[in-house]
Amino acid sequence: MDKHTLAKEIYNTAHLDGEFKLRSGKVSNEYFDKYLFESNPKILxxxxxxxxxxxxxxxxxxxGLEMGGIPxxxxxSLKTGIPAVYVRKKAKEYGTCKLAEGIDIEGKNVCIIEDVVTTGGQIKLSAKDLKEYGAKIKYVLCVIDREQSGKENLDEAGLVLHSLLTMSDLKAATAITR
Structure with missing residues (x-):
């Protein structure tokens, strides 16, 4: 599948019309449900x-950041053979009390994986937490950059964001057929 077709598939799979209450409390007539494309094995x-x-x-x-970065x-990891860890928003308070589940990250070059980046706020918090556990972090990969200051905010925090697609790419891929 070429990148344009992938962008179109992601948008058509995850873009919903209706009435949705957003995290901000505002109401929108459209919503982008990222879990719909992440749970589709062909798209994933x-x-x-x-x-x-x-x-x-x-x-x-x-x-992989909780929850969307994990799949x-x-x-x-399956594609490349590079081990993965699963990063919680906060360390669990029982058992091993880990923040990052999986292989030890101390002293390792760790690349943060996220599905969608909006402002980058949670990525900055998680990067700080991972560094406190000894990880070396410089890079972040995401599927979609929503182009709402995430790249700039991460850059200010010393993190380099590489995205597969932007929200503009997704909309452009569907503009011909909509």
Whole structure:
């Protein structure tokens, strides 16, 4: 599948029309349900194929952020053989009390994996937490950059964002058929 077709598939799968209350409390007549494209094995496989080419050289661990980054990191791990860890928003308070579940991240070059980046706020928090556990983090990969200051905010935090697609790419891919 070429990248234009993938963008069209993602948009057509995840874009919903209706009435939706957003996290901000505002009401919107459209919604982008990212879990719909992440749970589609055909689309997820294509996403992994494309994203695998963007993984920075020297990456030792892929860190999938809770919750949307986890399926992407898993698919990338299967595609590349690079181990994955699954990063909680906060360390669990029982058992191992881990923030990052899986292989040890201390001293390793870790690339954060996220599905959709809006402002980058949670990525910055998670990167800080992972660094406190000894991870070396410089890069973030995402499927979709919503183009709402995420790239700039991450850059200010010393993180480099590479995205497969932007929201503009998704809309452009469907403009011909809509």
């Amino acid at each position: 496989e294509e996403v992994a194929n494309y994203l695998s080419t963007l993984i920075p050289e020297g990456t030792e661990i892929l860190a 992407i990191a898993t698919a990338l």
